[in-house]
Amino acid sequence: EVQFVESGGGLVQSGGSLTLSCVASGFNIASNDVSWVRRAPGQGPERVSRVYPDGTIRYYAESIKGRFTSSRDNAKNALFLQMNDLMPQDTALYYCSSESLGISGRGTQVTVSS
Numbered sequence: 539e540v541q542f543v544e545s546g547g548g549l550v551q552s553g554g555s556l557t558l559s560c561v562a563s564g565f566n567i568a569s570n571d572v573s574w575v576r577r578a579p580g581q582g583p584e585r586v587s588r589v590y591p592d593g594t595i596r597y598y599a600e601s602i603k604g605r606f607t608s609s610r611d612n613a614k615n616a617l618f619l620q621m622n623d624l625m626p627q628d629t630a631l632y633y634c635s636s637e638s639l640g641i642s643g644r645g646t647q648v649t650v651s652s
Contacts, residue, residue: 540564542572542634542643549649550624558619558646560634568612570638574619576630577645586632589617601627624650 546558574586587608607620633645
């Protein structure tokens with residue numbers, strides 16, 4: 539089955555850190571561009587970052603630049619999102635998505651308390 543499974547979310551205080559994982563199955567994650575996307579309560583999806591097959595990483599959300607770092611581990615067939623200095627406005631459901639494959643994971647919830 540072609541899918542993403544995310545993990546690593548939770549409740550953290552403002553200023554804290556979390557590392558999210560996104561494990562792919564049924565396909566080679568390094569052969570596709572895969573994005574981290576987040577959806578805050580009552581808002582539409584917001585692309586956080588995109589990792590391309592050649593390893594290039596592009597960050598989209600201005601508010602996360604300098605605080606979030608995306609990475610890929612080809613051996614684990616997984617993406618990671620290191621999030622530092624978290625703020626309440628980072629509260630959202632975070633999930634992986636591939637437009638080329640037309641799939642998204644169920645996501646992992648991140649809640650940041652003030």
